[in-house]
Amino acid sequence: MGELVEAKRVLRGALRGRRGAMGDVARGAASLSIAESVLERVGATAEAVGGAVFCYVGVRDEVKTRPLLERWLAAGVEVWVPRVEGDGAMSAVRLGAMCELGVGEGEGAARLPTNVCGAAMGGVPAWVVLPCVGVTRDGRRLGQGGGYYDRYLAGLAGRSEGGAGVRTVALAFECQVVDELPTEGHDARVGAVCTEAGWVDCAAK
Numbered sequence: 001m002g003e004l005v006e007a008k009r010v011l012r013g014a015l016r017g018r019r020g021a022m023g024d025v026a027r028g029a030a031s032l033s034i035a036e037s038v039l040e041r042v043g044a045t046a047e048a049v050g051g052a053v054f055c056y057v058g059v060r061d062e063v064k065t066r067p068l069l070e071r072w073l074a075a076g077v078e079v080w081v082p083r084v085e086g087d088g089a090m091s092a093v094r095l096g097a098m099c100e101l102g103v104g105e106g107e108g109a110a111r112l113p114t115n116v117c118g119a120a121m122g123g124v125p126a127w128v129v130l131p132c133v134g135v136t137r138d139g140r141r142l143g144q145g146g147g148y149y150d151r152y153l154a155g156l157a158g159r160s161e162g163g164a165g166v167r168t169v170a171l172a173f174e175c176q177v178v179d180e181l182p183t184e185g186h187d188a189r190v191g192a193v194c195t196e197a198g199w200v201d202c203a204a205k
Contacts, residue, residue, distance in 0.1 A: 007182040011142060015134045018175040019061045030173050030196035031064035037199050038068055038169065041192070042127050045075045051126030052078040054092045057101065057113040062131050063171040070098060080121050082148070083114040090148040092125065093118030124156055124166055130190060132170045139189040139202030140181045141170050153188040167191050169199075 022030070043049035053072060058065040072079050073095070080092040081101075093115045095101070102116045130149050134142035143149055156166050169192040177195060193200045 033196040035067045053127045054080040054125040055129035091120040128168045130170045
């Protein structure tokens with residue numbers, strides 16, 4: 001187990017380095033391309049999406065999601081964003097407008113942008129849009145190491161008959177896509193991966 005944890009730590013460092021080396025302009029352009037692909041596949045209207053979208057708020061070197069959030073909100077799509085509570089649990093909270101985004105209290109993941117005043121949503125979204133440090137084209141995902149999304153998806157499965165109806169996509173730059181990833185039993189796979197090169201349905205791989 002210790003070797004697996006160490007392998008993940010080393011890989012995270014290498015992949016963060018690749019992502020950081022892209023530069024702001026390249027990351028911005030790639031993020032816009034990714035957003036267009038997501039809107040085409042997930043949907044750009046409430047009718048096309050078919051329910052709520054739970055989407056992370058990109059920070060630092062991650063794929064930027066504000067263009068996605070803005071488009072969905074303008075089209076009347078129900079948007080949820082993650083909020084990490086003081087006990088380390090992650091919940092989904094409703095975002096009604098971009099001006100509602102603030103920085104959570106606490107340290108680490110609790111300081112990520114979220115709707116600090118929003119009520120936790122107890123339902124099941126139609127889509128979950130996840131960040132990642134690394135990902136494979138068959139849906140294996142390497143996160144930051146906190147396990148927040150793995151636990152959240154496990155909770156959805158318990159409320160939606162094995163997760164039926166919940167679709168997941170990880171957003172990444174091409175430099176974050178790898179052939180192999182060390183995984184553990186609790187690591188949730190995603191149903192699709194979207195990079196600036198396009199959308200890949202992992203179930204079809």
